[in-house]
Amino acid sequence: MDSVRYFELEFALQSVREIERLGSYLDVSSPRLLPALVLDARREAHAALINPDGKDLERTRTFIGALGFGTRCAMEVATVDGARLADELYDLVTSVSVLEHIPSPGDANAAARLWRAVRPGGRLVLTVPCARQAFDEYLDVDEYGLLPRDAEGFVFAQRFYDARLVAETFASACGLPRRQEIFGERQPGLFVEDRRRKWIGQARPEREPYAMATEWARFPSVDALPGVGVVALEFVKPTR
Numbered sequence: 001m002d003s004v005r006y007f008e009l010e011f012a013l014q015s016v017r018e019i020e021r022l023g024s025y026l027d028v029s030s031p032r033l034l035p036a037l038v039l040d041a042r043r044e045a046h047a048a049l050i051n052p053d054g055k056d057l058e059r060t061r062t063f064i065g066a067l068g069f070g071t072r073c074a075m076e077v078a079t080v081d082g083a084r085l086a087d088e089l090y091d092l093v094t095s096v097s098v099l100e101h102i103p104s105p106g107d108a109n110a111a112a113r114l115w116r117a118v119r120p121g122g123r124l125v126l127t128v129p130c131a132r133q134a135f136d137e138y139l140d141v142d143e144y145g146l147l148p149r150d151a152e153g154f155v156f157a158q159r160f161y162d163a164r165l166v167a168e169t170f171a172s173a174c175g176l177p178r179r180q181e182i183f184g185e186r187q188p189g190l191f192v193e194d195r196r197r198k199w200i201g202q203a204r205p206e207r208e209p210y211a212m213a214t215e216w217a218r219f220p221s222v223d224a225l226p227g228v229g230v231v232a233l234e235f236v237k238p239t240r
Helices: 005-018 033-041 054-066 106-117 163-174 190-199 205-215
Strands: 024-028 046-051 073-077 090-096 118-131 135-139 155-160 179-185 216-219 228-236
Touching: 005 033, 005 090, 005 118, 005 179, 005 228, 024 033, 024 106, 033 046, 033 054, 033 090, 046 054, 054 073, 090 106, 106 118, 106 163, 118 155, 118 163, 163 228, 190 205, 205 216
Parallel strands: 024 046, 024 090, 046 073, 090 118
Antiparallel strands: 118 228, 135 155, 179 216, 179 228
8 A cells, every 4th residue: 555545544544434324335445455454443444345346345345244344335346436325324425636637627526526435414525646837648558447548558547626726626526625634745756666666676674664754844835836646635525
């Protein structure tokens, strides 16, 4: 698990601690540790987990079952637009570093669909990568096998959102976030170099906690980022 996930998961767990009612919970393809932590923290919660990657979902099923939470979890191999989601059903919906992998305008459509699934008074927690200047990343490594390759053999990997795209994609569908936090690299290129080392087998996982403490930091805005980062957003649906 990437060390930046600890920032994202802590942001999501803050919502879990604050929300008064948490009976129904939906997660979309987040790192499987997140729904496990939610189910452990809130024993009254029942979860629905959707993931278009069937193999990954099976690993999640095994993990959740080993923790004893299997009877409180329903799982479905599906995309957001293909899942059986009822409107205004869930007290909490989470999707950590997922929607950026959906090409536009699918990311905005997915955010809007998840927002419809949140009950009045409930919360939606999203995280996506960000940068001062937005860009789309294409790779010749197809990690998920869900999107077609282009003529040169590359596949859309993810989008890094700038402040304008964060507003257009998410705030336009969900309103202004109740909470927003940004975590990013202190110097441009640290993220890319770390990923390169992992790909060629030179990763040093024992160094990652130190790197997160010294090479990454919180920033006041997406525009303040010197390189790439992660923006975490919490939306609360108004009650009627």
